Amino acid sequence: MTPASPAAAVPASAPDARFDPARAWFAAQGHLPFPFQEATWAAFAAGRSGLVHAPTGTGKTLAVAIPPMVLAPPGTAALAPPLALLWITPLRALAADTGHALAAAAAALQPHWRVDVRTGDTSSTARARQDRRLPTALVTTPESLTLLLARADWRERFAHLAAAVVDEWHELLSTKRGVQVELALARLRSLHPALPTWGLSATLANLDAALACLAGPRRAATAAIIRGEDRKKIVIDTLRPASIERFPWAGHIGLRLLPEVVRAIDRARTTLVFTNVRSQTEIWYQAILEARPDWAGTIALHHGSLEREARDWVEDGLRHARLRAVVCTSSLDLGVDYAPVEQVLQIGSPKGVGRLLQRAGRSGHRPGATSRITIVPTQALELVEAAAARDAAARRLLEPRQPRVAPLDVLIQHLVTCALGGGFRAEDLLAELRGTTAYATLAESDWRFALDFVVHGGATLNAYPEYRRVVIGDDGIARVPDAQIARRHRMGIGTIVSEPSMTVALQNGRRLGHVEEDFIARLAPGDAFVFAGRTVELVRVHELTAWVRPATKPSALVPRWTGGQMALSSELADATRHLVAEARRGVFASPELQLLRPLLELQARWSQLPEEDEWLIESIATRDGHGLFFYPFAGRLAHLGLATLFAWRLARAAPRTFSLTANDYGFGLLSPTPVPLARGELGRLLAAPDVERDLLAGLNAAELGRRQFRETARIAGLVFQGYPGQPNPARQVQASSALLYQVFADYDPENRLLAQTVREVLDHRLEAPRLALTLARLRGSRAALTRPPRPTPFAFPLLVELFRERFSNESLEARVARMVSELEAAAAT
């Protein structure tokens, strides 16, 4: 081996000879390092941090794994060197595969290294081994890392750390879990100020922000952004029905395309069928199996609420090409690549460009293969979205992921973690926090609040004598003196908060997975439902387990899980508006738009197709009331907010009640009496002042807040989740977050955690920032007011959404069918 030379002595142009063993190892496998890998090696060798972005499966792992191995001194056979490389992955499922990849590289380059994995799934023997001595390279999750940092001796264990790597950084970035990682990295940097920190990420619109969060604001300027190999060709097309209905409604044509979906699956060797929500995977899996009973055993389903064991079986089946198709949700967005996957079907709109590309990238991993994703529209207007998504993907109009700023609940948890991890001095920890991007601008008052919260339980003046979570000793060091509190804190580390759920188990004890408590609460013993790909019947509920047996009768009842339903991204919404405006000018450039032409032309005939600088408002009298329909194309969440805002502002002028409806294209307000809307009034509706105040007034803000507070209460350690199947360690101090929310609201309304909760409701549940941008755009647009004689193709799906809440499934179908035939008759004249 060439003797190591200082990085500065190596001319920039000459390849660094220290990496020759790595090049030789690559050559032995028949290929050369990619230029981006060499670039990463050189940047790392120069002591820089950085971010490598590229689709999955392009060699990002070896780009960052090789330098710490090559640059480390060789160990001896007697004792593996201490922890040098820390590898953080958000996915437990990914940890094992990453461990294998690192072990293979280490075997060639650092034979004395020990590579090991530590996650929530790690066996107690492996844990005990690691507790004696950490391996040289450790693959772990954010939660397991924070747990290590909560040990009094973490500084000794991490004393020789030479590099930290965060995998799938884009996935963590916009979450509190990402903030948790930022805080952990800051801890590590307090020990090793120059620690090279590298992130692996999918391509994002805001890579600079992603890098700043990873490396910290002070070091971001010298850190590198390296673009990985992006050589894969991606084909995006749609599965198009022979004809479309001109009055589309969600969910209607979805299963109508089942024969085409089955044919597509039949043609390829292995297919991933992505849906947007878990309940849809169950529905599609059943439908496909019904169409092709002979595929039993070769198709499977995969979503986040299934038992880990079942998911492992599916993943293994994919890896070894034993499965023809897997119906899945975002649970398979990430993770290792399954080489046999030839094509990807996307049921419904992907709602975002990044998500579309991510899912497309799950196919075509054979050399020279093409990634192929086929969008299966579930309602006609999704054809526009599909065409828009393809245009936006071609122009690389990717979505940004907005990092979280200074969440107080995560900070509170971190303070206790640091108090456990050898203790802290307040001023030192504040300096460390300000070295992260998330807390760089942390207000002094917020810092005081968080510190007082863990030390006194509230403001200092009002300290509780019995409260001793964190105690500052005479030496000025904050520690956790109570062993019970310490134990509970360790069990509660992390920011992942799940809905209250129940285990579903067969009577023989085999667990199928989890459904939300609310769903089970509505069932009586004997009721059947579809779950985990089977139809089961509830036998009884005991504690937190719903015992079921195979059902003797069919059922169409499918559990629904909260969350997961994404709103159309701004990038995709803009691309969609653009295509609609083109259609107005008679341009139908894609096959999707060609197919939609009758619908769009009818919309133009009865009302109008809006230009890009226009926004369409329709006033329609229907049998069910007078409707005002607005089409800002700003995504469902912002539309819900706008509908609430408009209803509130209209009702303030003249008391009346509205029914509200919203989808990704627009929203509607329905009233029993006509709603006059003068042009001048529009300005008042769109006015910027007090938007948030009016929004909160118009919503059931207390209920939304109560729900959102669950997460904060859990992260800040006010409620304890415990581990499933284990007795709750804290029965005496267990209250529901709803009760705590009420008590705080009644007796401590100034508590900053409540203010944070309101902020989170506004920003994340209602997309208030996007809503404000949309209002500004609309103020600068021309309003096109039309009075169509009857519901238009744009208005129709909004009306159906409204009825969905009022009618049972059967009467909805009948009612919609009647409306469609009436409207079609009108359109024919």
Next chain:
Amino acid sequence: MPDLFPAAPPAADRLPPTDATPGTLPVVLGGETVVLLAERALHWPRGATLFVADVHLGKAAAFRAGGVPVPRGATAADLGRLSLLLERTRCTRLVVLGDLLHAPQGRVPALDAAVAAWRSRHAGLAITLVRGNHDARAGDPPPSWGVDAVAAPHLLAPFVLHHEPATPPTGYALCGHVHPGVRLRGAAGDSARLPCFVLGPRRALLPAFGRLTGLAVVAARRDETRVAIAGSTLHPLPAAGT
């Protein structure tokens, strides 16, 4: 209004409506006329007795000792509410159907001081505590509180006083422990959980009195009526549904 207790006439709807003041509901339990109060208490006029269950004093302090900084105020509010009820009903006896205290960690000096001050306002009041599972761990209240702690079942004819639900061979049981609640569903997926009384032919479950207590949603049995408490109003519910 549905017949409240087919098994135990006369039912509440046959009582003179003139008695009804907002937030009160007269019913007949075990042959005695009692009044349900929306403040989560039960008033027995003939016995000049007020019944409450599951007060959980010191729960906030126990939480704080466990590292959960629950704000002050709930205890004072609970004691204040109790005072108002005692003054309004002019009861001379208070019966707590178990769980007066939450946990040993909650027995802090501040609580002692608050209860002492409250007790001096009601010096002539007799207080009986039917010990509950939390009391067993927390221990009996100090003598200075002037509370007569007894074990369940305790007889106060025709009532048999319990903490955990029980159906006595004779008499009518008043019980706590469950913190009974109902879930009401509105349009568009709205739902609310409310505390309730559960009234059966042989026993009644009282809602938890303490402000800082949770709820257990209970299903109605065929022979039981649930009376939900929404703010300051009482709502007898039809038998079906949860």
